Amino acid sequence: MNNPDGMKVGQSQQNVNWIEYPNLTCFECRVGLLRETDGSFSIYAINLPGVASQGENEQEAIANITDALIGVLMEYKTDGEIPWADEFLEENVVEKRILIDLSAMLVAV
Numbered sequence: 001m002n003n004p005d006g007m008k009v010g011q012s013q014q015n016v017n018w019i020e021y022p023n024l025t026c027f028e029c030r031v032g033l034l035r036e037t038d039g040s041f042s043i044y045a046i047n048l049p050g051v052a053s054q055g056e057n058e059q060e061a062i063a064n065i066t067d068a069l070i071g072v073l074m075e076y077k078t079d080g081e082i083p084w085a086d087e088f089l090e091e092n093v094v095e096k097r098i099l100i101d102l103s104a105m106l107v108a109v
Helices: 058-079
Strands: 008-011 015-018 026-035 041-045 051-054 094-101
Touching: 026 058, 041 058, 051 058, 058 094
Parallel strands: none
Antiparallel strands: 008 015, 015 026, 026 041, 026 094, 041 051
16 A cells, blocks of 8 residues: 555554544544444444444434544544554444544634
C-alpha cells in the first residue's frame, strides 16, 4: 500500500484499521454496525476501545458514533496520543468507514 509522506497508517495483518492524514486532524475510522433484535442498531469503533453508541435506525447510529468519535479523538489529541488498538470485529457485524475531520472543531469561538 502506498503511504504518502506524513500519513500514519495502522495495520492489522490484512486490513487498514485507521488512517491519520498529514494535517493530524482527519481520521478514517472503521466501525461495526449490528442490527439488534428490537430493530435498533448498535455501533462501535473497531479499533478504538470503549467508543460505542446506538440508534433507532442505521443513520442515527452512524450520526451518534460520529459524535462520539469526534469527542474522543479531540480529547486524545489534546492529551497527545490516540490509543489505537488491534481490531475487534464481532460476528454478524457490518463494517463501515467514517471520515472524521476535527479541523472545524479546533476553531476557537
